[in-house]
Amino acid sequence: MFKIKQALFLIFGITSFIIFYIGFLNYLKTQDSNMGLLILLFSVIVSVGTLLATFHVSKNLTKPIETLVQRMQDFSQTNIVTPNPCDDGGIQELHILHKNFEEMANKVGETLKKEKQLNIKLKEIDTRKTEFMSMISHELKTPIMPIMGYIQLLKKEELMGELNEKQMNALNEIAISTERLQKIIQDILTAQKIDLGKLSSEKENVQSRVLVENAYRAFYPYCKNKDVQLTMLLDTNDNVYSDPDRVSQVFSNLISNALAFLPEKNGTIKIGTLNNSDENVTFYVQDNGIGISDDQQKNIFKKFYQVDTSSKRKKEGSGLGLSICEGIIKNLGGRMWVKSTLNQGTTFFFDLPKAQVPVDHLDSLDKPSHSNHLAS
Amino acid sequence: MSKTLSKTKNQKSRLNILIIDDNEQITKLISSFLDMSNHDCTVVNDGKEGLELIKTNQFDSIILDLAMPEFDGYEIIDAIQKEDPLQMHKIIILTASSISIDIIQKFKNLGVSACLQKPIDIDQLLSSITDIAT
Numbered sequence: 001m002f003k004i005k006q007a008l009f010l011i012f013g014i015t016s017f018i019i020f021y022i023g024f025l026n027y028l029k030t031q032d033s034n035m036g037l038l039i040l041l042f043s044v045i046v047s048v049g050t051l052l053a054t055f056h057v058s059k060n061l062t063k064p065i066e067t068l069v070q071r072m073q074d075f076s077q078t079n080i081v082t083p084n085p086c087d088d089g090g091i092q093e094l095h096i097l098h099k100n101f102e103e104m105a106n107k108v109g110e111t112l113k114k115e116k117q118l119n120i121k122l123k124e125i126d127t128r129k130t131e132f133m134s135m136i137s138h139e140l141k142t143p144i145m146p147i148m149g150y151i152q153l154l155k156k157e158e159l160m161g162e163l164n165e166k167q168m169n170a171l172n173e174i175a176i177s178t179e180r181l182q183k184i185i186q187d188i189l190t191a192q193k194i195d196l197g198k199l200s201s202e203k204e205n206v207q208s209r210v211l212v213e214n215a216y217r218a219f220y221p222y223c224k225n226k227d228v229q230l231t232m233l234l235d236t237n238d239n240v241y242s243d244p245d246r247v248s249q250v251f252s253n254l255i256s257n258a259l260a261f262l263p264e265k266n267g268t269i270k271i272g273t274l275n276n277s278d279e280n281v282t283f284y285v286q287d288n289g290i291g292i293s294d295d296q297q298k299n300i301f302k303k304f305y306q307v308d309t310s311s312k313r314k315k316e317g318s319g320l321g322l323s324i325c326e327g328i329i330k331n332l333g334g335r336m337w338v339k340s341t342l343n344q345g346t347t348f349f350f351d352l353p354k355a356q357v358p359v360d361h362l363d364s365l366d367k368p369s370h371s372n373h374l375a376s
Numbered sequence: 377m378s379k380t381l382s383k384t385k386n387q388k389s390r391l392n393i394l395i396i397d398d399n400e401q402i403t404k405l406i407s408s409f410l411d412m413s414n415h416d417c418t419v420v421n422d423g424k425e426g427l428e429l430i431k432t433n434q435f436d437s438i439i440l441d442l443a444m445p446e447f448d449g450y451e452i453i454d455a456i457q458k459e460d461p462l463q464m465h466k467i468i469i470l471t472a473s474s475i476s477i478d479i480i481q482k483f484k485n486l487g488v489s490a491c492l493q494k495p496i497d498i499d500q501l502l503s504s505i506t507d508i509a510t
Contacts, residue, residue, distance in 0.1 A: 141472070145495040146401040152498050153405070159412040182495065200476045 194327030423447030
C-alpha cells in the first residue's frame with residue numbers, strides 16, 4: 001500500500017533528478033562554457049518546474065480523494081452527508097466522483113430514514129397486536145371459568161341430582177370442547193409471555209428420570225387406551241437445574257403432537273434421556289408417525305405454523321405448541337431441535353443444563369440407578 | 377362467629393363466607409355451589425364494598441379476586457395488612473395464571489391461606505374453605 005502523493009513524488013522526483021543530472025553532465029562535457037551554463041540553467045529550470053508541477057498536481061489530485069475518503073467514513077458512521085470542505089482541484093473526474101457520492105449517499109440516507117420510520121411503525125403495530133391478543137385471550141378466558149365450574153357442578157350428583165346417560169354424554173362433550181378451548185387460550189397466553197420475555201420459571205435441581213417419568217405417567221393410560229406403545233428409555237439420570245412444571249408442559253405438547261401423527265396401527269412413542277455432554281442432559285420424544293419433510297422442518301418452530309394449513313386438514317391445534325416448547329426450553333437455558341424422515345417417524349430433542357451440585361448431596365436416600373431401560 | 381350446627385362427619389359446620397369478585401357469573405357460580413354445600417355466602421362485586429364488609433363483619437373465610445377495576449385485590453390485601461393482619465389467614469385468593477410465582481410467594485408470606493388459579497376447581501375451593509375453619 002502506498003499513497004498517490006508518495007508515488008508521484010517518487011516518480012517525478014527521480015525524473016527531475018535525472019534531468020538535472022543529464023544537464024550537469026552536459027555542462028561538464030561541453031567545451032563552450034556559455035553553452036554549458038545555458039544547458040545547466042535549462043536543466044535546473046526543468047527539474048524545479050517538474051517538482052513544482054508534481055507538488056501542484058499531487059495537491060489537486062490527492063486532496064479531493066482524501067476528503068472523499070473522509071466523507072465516506074463519516075457517512076458510514078452517521079448516515080449524514082458532510083459538506084465538501086475543499087474545492088475539487090478543477091479535476092473533472094474527481095468533481096463528478098464527489099457529486100455522485102453525494103447523490104448516492106443522499107439516496108441511501110433517505111432510504112435508511114424511511115426504513116427506520118417504517119420499523120418504528122411496524123413495532124408499534126406489533127405491540128398493539130400483542131396487546132390486543134392479550135386482551136382478547138383474557139376476555140375469552142373469563143367466561144370459560146364459569147363454564148368449567150358449572151360442568152364440574154353438574155357432575156356432582158349429591159348436589160345437582162343424578163343425570164341420565166344422555167345428559168351425561170352431552171355434558172362430557174361440552175367438557176371436552178371447553179377443555180380444548182381452554183388449552184388454546186392458555187397456549188396463546190403462554191406464547192405471548194414468551195414473546196414479551198415475561199415467562200416465569202421456578203428452577204430447582206431435579207433428577208432427569210423424574211421429569212421423564214412424570215410425562216410417562218401422565219400419558220400411559222391414554223396411550224394404552226389408544227393401543228399406542230409408550231416406552232421410557234433412560235441413558236442418564238443426572239440432575240438438571242430446571243422447572244419441572246415447564247418441562248412437563250413441553251413433554252405434554254410433544255407427546256400430544258406425536259399422538260396426532262401416529263399410524264393407525266402399531267403406533268409407538270419413545271421418551272427418554274441421552275447423555276451427550278458434560279453440560280447438558282438431552283431429552284427426546286420419538287414417534288413412528290408420518291414424519292416431517294426437510295422443508296417443513298425449517299418452519300415447524302415458527303408461531304402459528306401448521307404443516308397442513310388446508311381447511312380440510314385433519315389435525316387440530318393452534319399451531320403454537322412447538323413454538324411454545326422451543327420458547328420454554330430457551331427460557332430454561334436449553335435448545336430444541338428435530339430429526340425426521342418422511343413416513344418413518346420424528347424425534348424431537350431438547351437439552352437442559354445439568355445441575356451444578358453433585359447428585360449425592362441432593363438425595364442420599366434415593367440414589368439413581370444409571371442406564372436402566374424401563375420398558376412399558 | 378361460625379354457627380356450629382353439628383360436628384358429624386357428613387354434615388360440616390355451616391360457614392360464613394364472603395366472595396369478592398367483579399365477575400357476576402363467577403360469584404354466582406361460587407355462591408350457588410357453596411349454598412348447595414350448606415354454607416352462607418355474602419357476595420360483593422366491588423372491592424371497596426368488600427373491604428367495608430371485612431371491617432364490619434366477621435367471616436370464616438374470604439374469597440378474593442385479584443383483578444378488579446378501581447379497587448382491586450392487591451389494595452384490599454394491603455389494607456387488611458395495615459389494619460387487621462389477623463384476618464389474613466381467612467383469605468383465599470383467586471389468581472389468573474398470569475400472576476408470577478414471586479407474587480404468590482409474597483402473598484403466602486403475608487399469611488394468605490391459599491392462592492387458587494383460575495379456572496378454579498370447585499372441590500379445591502371447598503377444601504380450602506374448610507381448611508381455614510378447622
